[in-house]
Amino acid sequence: MSQHTTAPDALPAPAGQPIAVLGAGTMGVGIATLITGHGLPVVLVDVDENRLGQAPTAVARGLRMARLMGKLPRDGESGTLTTTTLVDDVREATIVIEAVTEIPETKAKVIASVSEVIAPGTPLVSNTSGIPIDELAASAVRPEDMVGAHFMNPPYLIPAIEVVRGPRTAENALRRVTALLTRLGMNAIVVGDGPGFVINRVLQRSLNGAARLVQDGVADAESVDALFRGCLGHTTGPLATADLIGLDNVVDSLRVLYDRTGDAGYLPCELLLQKVAAGDFGRKTGRGFFEYGGVL
Known part of the structure; x- marks a missing residue:
């Protein structure tokens, strides 16, 4: 010591x-x-x-x-x-x-x-x-x-x-x-204090929900993000945000929140799990919901 x-x-x-x-x-x-x-x-x-x-x-x-x-x-x-x-x-x-x-x-x-x-x-x-x-x-x-x-x-x-x-x-x-x-x-x-504090208590559910919309075929990633930018004035859509955070980090955060709240809205959707298993983490690997010019 x-x-x-x-x-x-x-x-x-x-x-x-x-x-x-x-x-x-x-x-x-x-x-x-x-x-x-x-x-x-x-x-x-x-x-x-x-x-x-x-x-x-x-x-x-x-x-x-x-x-x-x-x-x-x-x-x-x-x-x-x-x-x-x-x-x-x-x-x-x-x-x-x-x-x-x-x-x-x-x-x-x-x-x-x-x-x-x-x-x-x-x-x-x-x-x-x-x-x-x-x-x-x-x-x-x-x-x-x-x-x-x-x-x-x-x-x-x-x-x-x-x-x-x-x-x-x-x-x-x-x-x-x-x-x-x-x-x-x-x-x-x-x-x-509390699971997810303010930002992630709200944000991670939104990212998971947006990914689930793509998974279920309701809209593609480009359309989801275009709606958030065009209708809600977001600088970056939820799926580009997820790519920036890192999809591996998103999944880890969702698991933390689910384990501590029991709220099924935080259970990572299958599409997120598939992308992480494939090593497609987002901007840092060059591919996530979108493709990027190089690994950051």
Whole structure:
């Protein structure tokens, strides 16, 4: 167990203590891009060395795009990005953000491991899209340090974020997390705990329902999305949104919601399961409900 007594209260300076991001998948890399784009240092942790090896290129690509779009500061130095396979390397982190796969057992294992090495009072943030924060907090050494922060994908382009206060979340942890998010240019909207919180409690049922319409032959994917864009003013239709999230992640989130609510509307439809089994996860694999020019 860590020998620290308390976590530093100040947010890190560019040359100071880093922010740790656990998981170098789509969301972990996106979060690292957002943070380094605002000049703060990041330690990115993953057990997959190949994925870690690809992360610096992916972060650099995201930084270029976000700056061209005016979504990240164009002036100033980027924060440093350090990659590692060792959880112990986040011991000095000011804030830890967990962004591993949306499987409760995996998240619980990672949270238990990292909470052993970080200083008491260090906010431990989960980027879960649907698992109740208090459920995850049960795996932490100090449940009061757990906060939820549901980043949208990609986080460096979407400034609103759902921040979840668990029943045991300490006020200091919540304050420090929202202060960081404000520094990152985010609009932190604090909500209560529960399966799916606000966004996914509503969104995942909609994505599942849209996929079921295609499955049942009511309409093709293009027509479903065209109706949502044209009639409801949505920027992106539900099935293109599902492709952006990743159909594998959609299925994982639906299972989390079904297991915790018993609501049959969250049972993944057969078409979603078939696409995931075939490896057609959406934009990140080049094919989902739609086809894309290349793997992102």
